[in-house]
Amino acid sequence: MGLALCHQHRWDLSPKEAANLQAQLRPLVLVEDALPAEIRAVAGVDVGFEDQGRTTRAAVAVLEFPSLRLTDQAIVRQPTRFPYVPGLLSFRELPALLEALERLNRLPELILVDGHGYAHPRRFGIACHLGVLTGIPTIGVGKTRLVGTHGDLGEERGRWIPLIDREETIGAVVRTRRGVQPVYVSVGHRLSLPTAVDWVLSCAPRYRLPETTRQAHRLASG
DNA sequence: GCGACAG
DNA sequence: ATCTTGTCGC
Numbered sequence: 226m227g228l229a230l231c232h233q234h235r236w237d238l239s240p241k242e243a244a245n246l247q248a249q250l251r252p253l254v255l256v257e258d259a260l261p262a263e264i265r266a267v268a269g270v271d272v273g274f275e276d277q278g279r280t281t282r283a284a285v286a287v288l289e290f291p292s293l294r295l296t297d298q299a300i301v302r303q304p305t306r307f308p309y310v311p312g313l314l315s316f317r318e319l320p321a322l323l324e325a326l327e328r329l330n331r332l333p334e335l336i337l338v339d340g341h342g343y344a345h346p347r348r349f350g351i352a353c354h355l356g357v358l359t360g361i362p363t364i365g366v367g368k369t370r371l372v373g374t375h376g377d378l379g380e381e382r383g384r385w386i387p388l389i390d391r392e393e394t395i396g397a398v399v400r401t402r403r404g405v406q407p408v409y410v411s412v413g414h415r416l417s418l419p420t421a422v423d424w425v426l427s428c429a430p431r432y433r434l435p436e437t438t439r440q441a442h443r444l445a446s447g
Numbered sequence: 448g449c450g451a452c453a454g
Numbered sequence: 455a456t457c458t459t460g461t462c463g464c
Binding site (some may be wrong): 271272273274309310311313314317318339340341344345346350351365367368369370371372414 | 451
């Protein structure tokens with residue numbers, strides 16, 4: 226609560242004001258590699274809902290890298306105060322997620338977010354928003370597409386092709402596992418797209434979704 | 448006006 | 455996201 230992590234700006238905004246704030250914060254996103262030399266704590270964050278959506282449950286799972294062993298976790302419940310609006314997901318999920326991060330014993334050096342980063346209509350998805358507010362490198366890992374188009378992706382694990390929107394590469398469609406739907410990876414903050422893809426593949430050695438995301442999802446829902 | 452639309 | 459049973463395939 227006391228950490229400068231939480232009240233970076235107001236959260237009680239109208240959808241219109243929220244979109245304006247995204248445009249204002251977008252220039253703060255860094256899409257070049259600026260990560261710590263050694264990364265030993267990678268976190269996954271996810272949100273689930275209870276009481277027909279009235280309660281938001283945010284979870285953070287910290288895994289040691291490269292063992293991918295769970296070393297720390299936090300779960301926070303808050304009344305839901307913003308509706309789901311495509312393009313404004315961060316205003317619905319970040320308040321609870323930030324409080325969960327503050328409850329960790331130690332902050333992670335990298336965070337994989339359940340949702341897009343730069344692959345967003347205004348190039349400021351939830352992964353970018355979380356990165357800018359915390360200063361921690363972040364990666365957006367989406368299960369489905371929000372914007373952008375792409376060609377055919379090879380079947381072999383590790384293959385990836387660019388996700389394009391308005392003539393610009395905004396992310397990558399990545400095959401983390403053969404025979405299943407690919408995931409959509411995009412830069413959140415403080416790293417490049419190739420680096421983001423590498424990290425996602427390193428964190429998803431066996432299943433479609435990264436272990437970080439799987440653990441966070443288990444805490445937020447399952 | 449019509450279709451698309453992260454979680 | 456959430457509400458929910460069975461079913462197909464490795």
